[in-house]
Amino acid sequence: MKLSEVILRSHQLEEIKGFYGTLLGLDVLEDQPLKISFQAGSTRFTFCKASMNEQTHYHIAFTIPTNKYSEAKQWLNGRGISLFSKDGQNEFIFENWNATAMYFYDPDGNLVEFIAHHTLNNSTNEVFGPQHLLRISEIGLPSDNVSQAAQDLKDNFGLELWSGDGVQFAALGDAEGLLIVVDKQRLWFPDGSTPGIFETKVTMEGTNLGRIVLQSGLYEISNLK
Numbered sequence: 072m073k074l075s076e077v078i079l080r081s082h083q084l085e086e087i088k089g090f091y092g093t094l095l096g097l098d099v100l101e102d103q104p105l106k107i108s109f110q111a112g113s114t115r116f117t118f119c120k121a122s123m124n125e126q127t128h129y130h131i132a133f134t135i136p137t138n139k140y141s142e143a144k145q146w147l148n149g150r151g152i153s154l155f156s157k158d159g160q161n162e163f164i165f166e167n168w169n170a171t172a173m174y175f176y177d178p179d180g181n182l183v184e185f186i187a188h189h190t191l192n193n194s195t196n197e198v199f200g201p202q203h204l205l206r207i208s209e210i211g212l213p214s215d216n217v218s219q220a221a222q223d224l225k226d227n228f229g230l231e232l233w234s235g236d237g238v239q240f241a242a243l244g245d246a247e248g249l250l251i252v253v254d255k256q257r258l259w260f261p262d263g264s265t266p267g268i269f270e271t272k273v274t275m276e277g278t279n280l281g282r283i284v285l286q287s288g289l290y291e292i293s294n295l296k
Contacts, residue, residue: 072230072244074114074207078272079129079181080121086178087118094150096201112205119270127269130211130251130259132172132184133204138194140171140187146199147175147185155182157261168234168246174261182259184209188246208248210273212290213255213266217241220252220285228278228294248275250292 081087084107091109092099100115101108108117111133121127135143144162147154154161155174163172172186186208193205214220221241224230233249234242241252250273253259255266268286275294282293 072248072275072277074210074248074273075276076115076117076272076274077131077207077210078117078119079131080125080127080270081118081179082121082123082125082127083178084118084120090177091116094152095204097204098201111207112202114207116207121269125269126180128180128182128264128267129269129271130182130184130209130266131207132186132209132249134191134193134206134208134247135185135187135199135203136193136195136205137187137189137191139199139203140173140185142199143185143187143203144173147173155262163261170246182211182262182264190246206248208246209242209251210249210271211251211253211259211266212271212285213268214252214286215255217252217254223283223285224250224252224292227281227283228275228292230278247277 088107091097097109097111100110105120106117152175169190170186170188172184174184177183218238221237224243230243232241233245239254239257243250253266259266268289270289272291278294280294284291
C-alpha cells in the first residue's frame with residue numbers, strides 16, 4: 072500500500088513553505104494563499120490554511136533509502152535541523168519492523184520522521200538529497216475508538232494489521248505505506264506528545280477502491296483510482 076496524496080492543515084503556510092520547500096528542498100507544486108503543495112517522492116503533500124486558533128500538530132513519516140540513514144542525519148544537521156533526542160539517543164531502532172528512524176519538528180510542531188525500512192530494496196549510491204525522501208509512508212490518525220476505526224479500514228480497503236494490538240495502536244498497511252491509528256490518549260513515541268485530532272485527507276494506492284470518513288468526518292481516506 073502506498074500513500075499517493077496527504078492533505079493536512081497549517082496556520083502558517085509561509086513558514087511551512089520555507090521549511091519543506093527551501094530547507095528540505097522539496098518541489099513546490101502549487102503555491103496559493105490558502106494552500107501549498109509539495110512533491111515528496113511519489114507522494115503529493117499539501118497543507119491547507121487553518122484558522123489562527125487551530126494549532127495543528129500531526130505525525131508524518133518519510134521513507135528514505137535503507138542505506139542512507141547516517142547520511143540523512145548529516146544532511147539534516149547541515150541544514151540546522153535538530154533531531155529529537157531521548158536519553159541522549161536520537162537514533163531509534165524498531166527491531167520488529169526491521170527499521171531505523173529519526174525525528175524532528177517542522178514550524179507547526181508536527182512530529183516528522185525519517186525512516187529507513189531495511190526490508191525494502193531501495194538502496195542508492197547517490198549522495199543524499201531531497202530526491203531521497205521517497206514518499207510519505209506514515210500518517211498518524213488519533214482515534215476515539217482504535218478497534219472500530221481499524222476494522223472500518225480493513226473492511227473498506229482490505230488493509231491488514233501490520234503492527235500493534237489493534238486496541239491502543241494499529242499500524243495498517245505495510246512497509247511501503249501505513250495508516251497509524253492510535254488511541255487519542257496514547258502519547259506519541261518517542262517525544263511523549265499528546266496526539267491531536269485534526270482534518271486529514273489521505274489518498275491511497277494498492278488497496279480496494281473506496282472512500283471512508285472517520286472521526287466525525289475529520290478524516291477522509293480514499294482510493295478512487
